[in-house]
Amino acid sequence: MFVGHYAAGLALKKVEKRASLGVLFLGVQFVDILFFPFVLLGIERINIIENFTDATHFELEYMPYTHSLVASLFWAVLVYALFRWVIVKQKGIALVVALAVFSHWVLDFLVHTPDLPIWKDASTKLGLGLWNSAIATYTLEALFLLAALWLYLRSTTAKSTLGKYGMAVFVVVLLLVNIVNVFGPLQGDSKVVLAVSALASYFLFAGVAFWLDKTRS
Template sequence: MFIGHFAPAFAAAAVSPRSPKLGTLFIAAQLVDWAFFCFAIIGIEAMRIDPTATAMVPYDLYHMPYTHSLLGTGVWAVIFGLLVFAIMREAVAGILAGLVVLSHWVLDFLTHRPDLTLAGGDSLYGLGLWNLPFVAIPLELAITLGAFYWFVKRTRGPVGPPLVLLALLLVMQAVNWFGPHPEEAGLGLYIQALVAFAVLTLLARWVGDNRKHKRARG
């Protein structure tokens, strides 16, 4: 799952005027992937390209205990939630940020083949919807578009910035689904993923700075 991970970010931003800004929630949504690709660069975690991995995604994510185990994701969620709470002095913001981080494992569980762990052990989990494109594609689009619509409906401000963000999300997802896949995993792939996350986060920050929750004062 790619853009589907941002659905909880849109939803969390729509929940309350005390929610973190959308840019912060976009970081939360992909925090464990940020960490995974950074760890992959320095050899702490690893992946490889395997065209037979799933029907949609040729990634064999064979070693990622610190970021994509349920325990690891939970630790990242607690740390990020506490950081947001410390900065904003708002418990609701910290809880929402932590839940968005935690949502990453849940959404990966739906789409990944069994390559997720509970705490880095040998038992692997994943429903493997990436092997069912006719299910995975509508699901990812539905949760993303639904959360985006709720965010726009619950906030006020110019509609241009969120539409630009949505357009880029859809373009990136189309490339991910239908574009050529890399022949091997390596530094270029990892940096490409980090750059994509950074661009989307900057756009989300722009959107968040231009839209306010309808219940916000002022």
């Protein structure tokens, strides 16, 4: 799952308004932000295979340290501890950022073909496999994102014209980007290009979310 993860960020902002939306957007992609450098370092493995599923060109072969259930819980607890006792020292914020980190696994579980391990044991891998239908994948991500946008807009107030329309336009842009992501052809077989473009989009989208959130209160 790609843009659908941001639904968790927008929804958690409603739960804890003091949390930064930019931080929540990084939180929901935290394990992917670790995954791509891990791939380049040879710690985890992805294989680029054209049309591996209807919605992706990737076989996610080995990723226990980022996408296993145990690792996801570990990262969420670690992030909780950092925000609770080091960064903001605020329980509510620490909790929603940790939930954002763990939400990644839950949403990935819906779409991934069984490639999410419990821990390192390769014989038990989970995933409901919505990726076998590109239309179903796209629809689910779009519904999540639109529902979360609605929650976010209802729980915040615009401070300017940009504040009034900015976040909705941003969500439309994310949905357009996801058309290419879900239905588009293979963009090339370079893992470096894949990793760099994925990481760039995660930080860019978090930056835009941070900026647009400042236009609402």
